[in-house]
Amino acid sequence: MNNITIGQYIPGTSWLHKLDPRIKLLSLVILLVGTFMIPISVDLIPLITMLLIFVGIMVLTASTGIPMRKVLNGLRPIVFLLTFTFFIQLFYVRTGTLVTAPITMYISLSSMTGIILWLIFYNWSKKYVKTRILYFFFTAFMIFFIQAMLPYINFSSYTLYIYDEGLIRAGFIFVRITNVIIMTSLLTFTTMTTDLNYGIESLLKPLKVIKVPVDVIAMMLSLTLRYIPTLLGETEKIMKAQASRGVDFKESKFKEKVVQIISLLIPVFVISFKRAEDLGNAMEVRGYVIGAKRTRIDEYQIGFADIFSLIVACVILGLIIYSRAIA
Amino acid sequence: MGIQFKDVSYSYKGLKVNYDAIRHIYLDIKDKGEFIAIVGQTGSGKSTLVQHMNALLLPSSGNVVVFGQNLPPKKKEKINYLRQKVGLVFQFPEYQLFEETILKDIMFGPKNFKSTESQAMEMAKNAARIVGIDESLYEQSPFRISGGQMRRVAIAGILAMEPEILVLDEPTRGLDPRGRRDLMAIFKELHAKDGKTIILITHDMDLVSEYAKRVIVLKDGNLVFDGTKEELFEHPEFDSFHLDLPTPLKILKHLEKEVGIKYQPKYDFDSLLNYLKEVSHE
Numbered sequence: 001m002n003n004i005t006i007g008q009y010i011p012g013t014s015w016l017h018k019l020d021p022r023i024k025l026l027s028l029v030i031l032l033v034g035t036f037m038i039p040i041s042v043d044l045i046p047l048i049t050m051l052l053i054f055v056g057i058m059v060l061t062a063s064t065g066i067p068m069r070k071v072l073n074g075l076r077p078i079v080f081l082l083t084f085t086f087f088i089q090l091f092y093v094r095t096g097t098l099v100t101a102p103i104t105m106y107i108s109l110s111s112m113t114g115i116i117l118w119l120i121f122y123n124w125s126k127k128y129v130k131t132r133i134l135y136f137f138f139t140a141f142m143i144f145f146i147q148a149m150l151p152y153i154n155f156s157s158y159t160l161y162i163y164d165e166g167l168i169r170a171g172f173i174f175v176r177i178t179n180v181i182i183m184t185s186l187l188t189f190t191t192m193t194t195d196l197n198y199g200i201e202s203l204l205k206p207l208k209v210i211k212v213p214v215d216v217i218a219m220m221l222s223l224t225l226r227y228i229p230t231l232l233g234e235t236e237k238i239m240k241a242q243a244s245r246g247v248d249f250k251e252s253k254f255k256e257k258v259v260q261i262i263s264l265l266i267p268v269f270v271i272s273f274k275r276a277e278d279l280g281n282a283m284e285v286r287g288y289v290i291g292a293k294r295t296r297i298d299e300y301q302i303g304f305a306d307i308f309s310l311i312v313a314c315v316i317l318g319l320i321i322y323s324r325a326i327a
Numbered sequence: 328m329g330i331q332f333k334d335v336s337y338s339y340k341g342l343k344v345n346y347d348a349i350r351h352i353y354l355d356i357k358d359k360g361e362f363i364a365i366v367g368q369t370g371s372g373k374s375t376l377v378q379h380m381n382a383l384l385l386p387s388s389g390n391v392v393v394f395g396q397n398l399p400p401k402k403k404e405k406i407n408y409l410r411q412k413v414g415l416v417f418q419f420p421e422y423q424l425f426e427e428t429i430l431k432d433i434m435f436g437p438k439n440f441k442s443t444e445s446q447a448m449e450m451a452k453n454a455a456r457i458v459g460i461d462e463s464l465y466e467q468s469p470f471r472i473s474g475g476q477m478r479r480v481a482i483a484g485i486l487a488m489e490p491e492i493l494v495l496d497e498p499t500r501g502l503d504p505r506g507r508r509d510l511m512a513i514f515k516e517l518h519a520k521d522g523k524t525i526i527l528i529t530h531d532m533d534l535v536s537e538y539a540k541r542v543i544v545l546k547d548g549n550l551v552f553d554g555t556k557e558e559l560f561e562h563p564e565f566d567s568f569h570l571d572l573p574t575p576l577k578i579l580k581h582l583e584k585e586v587g588i589k590y591q592p593k594y595d596f597d598s599l600l601n602y603l604k605e606v607s608h609e
Contacts, residue, residue: 234422240383241423244415245484246439248407263435266425270470 008188014064015305016190021199023306027313028187034317035179037324042096042168045323050175057182066189072133074185075178079133082177083140089170096165103160105144109153114146197222198300216290223279231272238267329358329524330380330413330492334389337375348375349548351389358394358491361524364539364556366532368569371545373528374418377494380526381413382406394491411440414490418497420481421474429472429480430455430465436488447487454487458513475506482510493517494526499534511538536560536573537595544568560592575599
């Protein structure tokens with residue numbers, strides 16, 4: 001239960017930690033827009049820009065003192081998507097020149113057995129491998145490799161054409177998704193949820209003109225974030241209490257599972273409603289009025305580093321737009 | 328049989344450092360005739376200790392043996408059945424209620440342990456009788472009764488599984504004095520009638536002195552005392568446990584100091600009263 005991290009903040013004193021949350025958010029948005037504006041193509045300029053951004057992000061990560069493993073772990077939820085898009089791009093782009101001679105793939109008894117054996121080996125061995133994302137990628141590669149290598153007792157076969165353009169596009173998209181994920185996780189790693197919330201609130205402030213209750217939304221957001229760990233704790237408690245009544249969350253049939261989940265959901269709902277009511281009362285007692293002007297204990301001030309990083313982000317975006325225009 | 332702890336430690340995994348909740352605990356608890364109170368300051372590891380008794384937590388090092396089952400278990404050994412043998416009632420157990428009717432909720436435990444519908448019904452009704460839930464309430468929603476009654480229903484939910492050892496984590500917390508007395512009377516009755524072993528976590532030293540036979544004191548995850556309550560309150564290092572004396576003993580000590588009535592340990596109010604009557608007649 002404890003490995004679910006919503007607030008992923010890693011305490012630190014680097015310049016990225018100290019950056020004003022508003023500026024950090026704004027710069028991130030600018031850089032994200034920039035990354036998506038780089039056109040997918042086989043030309044040299046977009047490729048170099050993408051790789052430069054990747055290198056830049058790596059330098060940025062190193063400068064914050066956050067362990068690289070932690071940042072790469074952020075890729076874990078999308079590793080399947082990454083692999084999937086990579087191979088789709090690789091196999092379905094049919095322009096450019098062939099990189100290798102057409103490869104014949106065999107769906108044969110031997111290759112199928114080979115794949116199954118490999119998957120078993122993968123499942124067994126993955127807990128010993130540290131860079132699991134790379135290992136997963138390697139496994140996807142192995143599945144095709146085995147098909148090409150073991151033609152014995154063949155049922156049917158198909159041919160793969162790998163073009164250089166496919167390879168480049170696949171790599172390009174791969175790096176782009178990686179960039180986006182690492183950039184956003186850098187933000188969440190270096191910014192406390194309260195600061196993040198403050199950043200969102202003040203960036204959305206202009207919407208107040210069209211009667212959007214920005215401060216209420218911000219308060220809701222911060223309360224939600226605040227209560228995630230609390231509710232997780234409560235859920236764990238209820239799970240244990242129901243386990244003491246014989247609910248076995250690990251080993252049971254589907255029909256039993258439904259009842260088990262109900263036995264967990266209803267108490268958690270009851271508790272969260274009760275908590276919400278208590279919190280509402282506590283806030284009211286301390287003088288919280290919706291829409292009233294509120295002061296903050298920490299006032300943020302935009303310093304030199306903030307302006308500088310915003311300018312850098314804008315320059316990067318500008319260069320990308322410029323290179324798009326001349327292309 | 329019963330429960331044995333052999334050099335048991337448990338640590339919660341933190342981000343950077345692991346936090347040792349209990350350290351090198353040795354314990355032997357019989358499955359019949361014990362009434363044990365576990366006391367200690369907040370954060371001394373009491374709750375962690377009792378969660379080992381029905382295998383909710385598995386020791387980080389050392390062994391727990393529950394009714395002959397070694398914990399941590401070997402691969403593929405099922406341990407769920409231990410939770411029927413050792414019934415654990417958590418703090419504020421009323422939050423675990425979820426069924427439509429009170430009776431159904433009490434039946435939930437027995438049904439999980441493969442009792443048939445009619446067996447479970449029988450066990451549930453029996454448990455409801457023990458905790459004093461009136462028959463007219465059986466078909467009501469468990470969310471529409473008072474807090475005290477909800478707690479009784481929740482405890483009945485554990486009792487209905489007919490556990491051999493009953494473990495209670497602060498069962499009287501948040502109850503009024505009357506509710507506390509009534510609830511303790513139920514446990515006392517269970518203990519006296521069937522000789523069921525009852526293990527109780529509490530901060531209330533009056534409950535300890537009145538009901539418990541054996542007391543286990545935890546301090547910062549270490550077991551610092553394990554013995555009878557008589558030994559505990561006379562223990563030379565009692566002050567180092569950071570525990571309060573129970574009220575009857577406090578009164579007697581005060582009387583000795585102020586009026587000169589000879590101190591003699593009495594563990595509940597009735598025997599205190601009798602003793603004082605005796606003294607005043609002399």
